[in-house]
Amino acid sequence: MIVENRGAPLSDAAEAVCRKVLWRLMPVLFLSYLFCSMDRFNVSFAQLQLKEALQFSDSTYGLGASLFFVTYVLFEVPVSAFLKRFGARRVFCTIMIGWGLCSAATLLVQSAGQFYAVRLLLGVSEAGFYPGVIYYLSTWLPLAHRSKAVAIFALGIVVAGVVTGPISGLIMTTFDGVGNLGGWQWLFLLEALPSLFMAAVCAVRLADRPEQAEWLSRLEVDILNDSLQADLQRKTIRMGGTTLGSLLREPKIYLFALVFFCATSGTYAMNFWVPSIIRGFGVVDPLMIGMYSVVPWGSAAIATVLIARNSDRTGERRWHFAATAMVGAAGLAASATPNLPFSVSLLFLSIGAIGVSATLPIFWSMPSAAIDSKLVAGGLALINSIGASSGIVAPFVVGLMKEATGSMASGLYLLAVLLCCGGLLLLKIVPPMMLPHDRHMDNDEDRVVAIAAEQ
Structure with a gap:
C-alpha cells in the first residue's frame, strides 16, 4: 500500500x-x-x-x-x-x-x-x-x-x-x-x-x-x-502556488516529470520488449515465453506492495525510491550479460522489473502531497503526460539498438542508466527529512510541504 x-x-x-x-x-x-x-x-x-x-x-x-x-x-x-x-x-x-x-x-x-x-x-x-x-x-x-x-x-x-x-x-x-x-x-x-x-x-x-x-x-x-x-x-503551503500559472512556472514540476520519465522508460520498454528479451535467453515457443514472463512481473507485483508498505511504515520516501531504482538498474544490466544460465538471466530480469515497477507508487506520494488541492489533478496529469513521453522514446530507441546490434543487451544497458539517473535526480530535488527539532511534523504531507518551502 x-x-x-x-x-x-x-x-x-x-x-x-x-x-x-x-x-x-x-x-x-x-x-x-x-x-x-x-x-x-x-x-x-x-x-x-x-x-x-x-x-x-x-x-x-x-x-x-x-x-x-x-x-x-x-x-x-x-x-x-x-x-x-x-x-x-x-x-x-x-x-x-x-x-x-x-x-x-x-x-x-x-x-x-x-x-x-x-x-x-x-x-x-x-x-x-x-x-x-x-x-x-x-x-x-x-x-x-x-x-x-x-x-x-x-x-x-x-x-x-x-x-x-x-x-x-x-x-x-x-x-x-x-x-x-x-x-x-x-x-x-x-x-x-x-x-x-x-x-x-x-x-x-x-x-x-x-x-x-x-x-x-x-x-x-x-x-x-x-x-x-x-x-x-x-492544507498549507503548496509547491507551485495556488494558481495554474504559478504551477506551470514551478521548476520542480518539470524535475519531477524528468524523474518520472527516467523511471517509466524502463516500465514501457520492458512491457513492449520482455517477450523478445526472454526469446533472447533461448526460449522459442510463444506459450513458454508467456509463462516465463510471469516470473519478472509476478515478482514485481509482490515487491511493489512490500516496498511501498515498508515506505509507509517508516515514512521514508526518497531512499526507498532511489535504492529500488538503483538495484533494479543493476538487475537490468546484469541480465544482459552473455552466456548466463537461463535461470540466472531470468532472476536478474526479475530484479530489473522490480526496479521499474516498485518505484512508481512511492514516486507519486511526493509531488501529490506538495501540490495545492485545487491543482493536484492537473499537476499530476502534467507530470504524468510529460514523463509518459518516455513511452515515445524508450521502446523505439530500444528497437533501433536491437536492430543495429542484433541483441537486447545495449537496450538493457540504456534502461539501466536511465533508471539510475532517475534515482539520483530524485535524491537531489527532494532533500532528506527534517532534523530532530522538526519531528513534530508527523505526517508525509507536512514533510513534503516543508521540503517545498525550503527549496
Missing part, C-alpha cells in the same frame, strides 16, 4: 464509509486499468508472429509501439478536463469502448502505415484515464485512504504484466490458423472484449459524486464530505 499523506484523523464512522467506498469502486477501477494495460501492451506478444507475417523490422515495430504515446501524451490533459463537464462515469465508459474497439481493429492491420495509425488511435482512446481516475478518487476519498486506493488502481499495470503473457501465449498457440486468422489477430480480438464488458460495468457500478450514489445513505454522504472538507482545511 502507498499512503501519500495521512490527512485529517478519521472517526470510526468515516473509516467505515471509506471502506464501503473502496469495496464499491476499487474492483471496477482496478480491473479497468488491468484490461487497459493488456490492450496497450499485448502487442509485445503479438509481434512474435506479427513481424514475420507482415514483414516488419524491429524498428518498425518499435516505432509503432512508441507512437501510442504521442497521442496519449498530447490528449491526456484535455481528456482529463472533460471529467468535470461530462462526469467520470460517462467519460470512463467512452474511453473503454474506444480503446477496446481500437485494440480489436489491430487485427485488420496489413501495412506499417496502418499499424502506426491504429497505435495512434489507441493512444487517443486511452488518454486521460489514469489521471482521470486519480482525480475521481480525490472527489470520493479523504487523504487517509486515497493513496491506498491509488496504489490498488496502479497495481493493475503490474498484474497485467503477469497475466498478459500466459493468456497471450495460449491464444496465439491455440487459435493460430483458426478461421484463416493468425494467432496474433485472435489475440487482439479476444483481449479487447473484457474492456468492452468493463465499459458496461462502469456504467452500472460507478457514480460521478457521492451525492449521486444510491448505495450511500444521506448520513454516509455527509460523513464523507465532512472528511474531505477537513483535509482541505489542513
Whole structure:
C-alpha cells in the first residue's frame, strides 16, 4: 500500500464509509486499468508472429509501439478536463469502448502505415484515464485512504504484466490458423472484449459524486464530505502556488516529470520488449515465453506492495525510491550479460522489473502531497503526460539498438542508466527529512510541504 499523506484523523464512522467506498469502486477501477494495460501492451506478444507475417523490422515495430504515446501524451490533459463537464462515469465508459474497439481493429492491420495509425488511435482512446481516475478518487476519498486506493488502481499495470503473457501465449498457440486468422489477430480480438464488458460495468457500478450514489445513505454522504472538507482545511503551503500559472512556472514540476520519465522508460520498454528479451535467453515457443514472463512481473507485483508498505511504515520516501531504482538498474544490466544460465538471466530480469515497477507508487506520494488541492489533478496529469513521453522514446530507441546490434543487451544497458539517473535526480530535488527539532511534523504531507518551502 502507498499512503501519500495521512490527512485529517478519521472517526470510526468515516473509516467505515471509506471502506464501503473502496469495496464499491476499487474492483471496477482496478480491473479497468488491468484490461487497459493488456490492450496497450499485448502487442509485445503479438509481434512474435506479427513481424514475420507482415514483414516488419524491429524498428518498425518499435516505432509503432512508441507512437501510442504521442497521442496519449498530447490528449491526456484535455481528456482529463472533460471529467468535470461530462462526469467520470460517462467519460470512463467512452474511453473503454474506444480503446477496446481500437485494440480489436489491430487485427485488420496489413501495412506499417496502418499499424502506426491504429497505435495512434489507441493512444487517443486511452488518454486521460489514469489521471482521470486519480482525480475521481480525490472527489470520493479523504487523504487517509486515497493513496491506498491509488496504489490498488496502479497495481493493475503490474498484474497485467503477469497475466498478459500466459493468456497471450495460449491464444496465439491455440487459435493460430483458426478461421484463416493468425494467432496474433485472435489475440487482439479476444483481449479487447473484457474492456468492452468493463465499459458496461462502469456504467452500472460507478457514480460521478457521492451525492449521486444510491448505495450511500444521506448520513454516509455527509460523513464523507465532512472528511474531505477537513483535509482541505489542513492544507498549507503548496509547491507551485495556488494558481495554474504559478504551477506551470514551478521548476520542480518539470524535475519531477524528468524523474518520472527516467523511471517509466524502463516500465514501457520492458512491457513492449520482455517477450523478445526472454526469446533472447533461448526460449522459442510463444506459450513458454508467456509463462516465463510471469516470473519478472509476478515478482514485481509482490515487491511493489512490500516496498511501498515498508515506505509507509517508516515514512521514508526518497531512499526507498532511489535504492529500488538503483538495484533494479543493476538487475537490468546484469541480465544482459552473455552466456548466463537461463535461470540466472531470468532472476536478474526479475530484479530489473522490480526496479521499474516498485518505484512508481512511492514516486507519486511526493509531488501529490506538495501540490495545492485545487491543482493536484492537473499537476499530476502534467507530470504524468510529460514523463509518459518516455513511452515515445524508450521502446523505439530500444528497437533501433536491437536492430543495429542484433541483441537486447545495449537496450538493457540504456534502461539501466536511465533508471539510475532517475534515482539520483530524485535524491537531489527532494532533500532528506527534517532534523530532530522538526519531528513534530508527523505526517508525509507536512514533510513534503516543508521540503517545498525550503527549496
